Amino acid sequence: MTTIAIDSSAVPAWDGDVARARDVQVELAGRVSLRDGFDKSLRTIAGFDVGFEEDGAITRAAAVLLDARTMQPLESHVARIDTVMPYIPGLLSFRELPALLRALTLLGTTPDMVFVDGHGIAHPRRLGIAAHFGVATGLPSIGVAKKILVGTASEPHQVRGAYVPLRHKGEQIGWLLRSKPKCNPLIVSPGHRVAMASAADLVMRYVTTYRLPEPTRLADRLASRRDAGKA
DNA sequence: GCGACAG
DNA sequence: ATCTTGTCGC
Numbered sequence: 001m002t003t004i005a006i007d008s009s010a011v012p013a014w015d016g017d018v019a020r021a022r023d024v025q026v027e028l029a030g031r032v033s034l035r036d037g038f039d040k041s042l043r044t045i046a047g048f049d050v051g052f053e054e055d056g057a058i059t060r061a062a063a064v065l066l067d068a069r070t071m072q073p074l075e076s077h078v079a080r081i082d083t084v085m086p087y088i089p090g091l092l093s094f095r096e097l098p099a100l101l102r103a104l105t106l107l108g109t110t111p112d113m114v115f116v117d118g119h120g121i122a123h124p125r126r127l128g129i130a131a132h133f134g135v136a137t138g139l140p141s142i143g144v145a146k147k148i149l150v151g152t153a154s155e156p157h158q159v160r161g162a163y164v165p166l167r168h169k170g171e172q173i174g175w176l177l178r179s180k181p182k183c184n185p186l187i188v189s190p191g192h193r194v195a196m197a198s199a200a201d202l203v204m205r206y207v208t209t210y211r212l213p214e215p216t217r218l219a220d221r222l223a224s225r226r227d228a229g230k231a
Numbered sequence: 232g233c234g235a236c237a238g
Numbered sequence: 239a240t241c242t243t244g245t246c247g248c
Contacts, residue, residue: 050238052239087239089236096238096239118237128237149237182248187237224239 004110006101010136014085014094021091025127031135032121037193038140039112042068045206046111047215048103048133050096051223052083059083061099062222064215065107071206071214077106078222089149090124093132100133111139113194113202115215117223119143120189120199122166122174124150134192141191142199143174144216148187156185163188163200175200180211 010028014021045068051060058080065075079102085095100116119128120143127135130143151168156178166174166187174189177200190199206213212220 050239052238056239087238089238092237123237143237145237147237150235 004104004137004139006104007136007138010132011097011101012094016085018088018091021094022125025091025123025125025132028132028135029121029125029127032126032131032191033193034121034190034195035193036195036198042112044068044074044109044111045113045115045215046104046107047115047117047213047217047219048100049117049216049219049223050099051225053080053225057083059096059099060223060225061096061103062219063100063103063107064218064222065109065111066206066215066218068112071208073218075107075109076218076222077103079103079106092118093127093129096129097132097136100129101136104137114139114141114191115144115203115206115213115219116141116191117144117216117220119145119149119187120174120191120194122149122151122168122187122189126173128189128191130189130191138192140193142194142202143187143189143191144203144213145187145189146184148176158182161204172196177203179204179207179213180209183211186211
């Protein structure tokens, strides 16, 4: 088990107050660092994603630790908890973060960089689940989403690795990255301790022949119950 | 007021 | 996210 200090104050219990939750997001967004604050020579990275069981009553979070050099999975874990609240656009992290943090504690090694399925700062109040995850754990994080929540962008070229900025209210909040030709682009945004200029490159480093980068792709497979097994 | 809306 | 087989296109 890792001994990562999770900031409980950054993960308030859901009390049904939407307006209040949004205020909390604005405050937590103020703690996000958009400068590279990680070891240049990454040793281990991790992917996180969430799925549901029992008609949504159970939230299932998957955490996969990989060797940053070989991209080979070193550990895979699944955490199940009772679902805490329904899905509300813009408040995704309040619903899924508790399970993700539980999965994080199952890792035997603290990852140097975390990739979360969802947005980083590409969010109405700049606190998508990846950013929230970073602030709550202090770990460098990046958001890898499949669809835009807010903002507009042009179409990135069809070549693998092409990317264009995603903007919202006059500022850049992320990138549209063509990880694979003829596939819809990924929406990549910094979570915490990662610079905008580094985000797309960091994700592309772990893309092989699939649309999703290995960390998120493997976690996705574990989170959705269509998994073949372990090792 | 009318849509849009990560997973 | 989830319910679900085959099928069209590269």
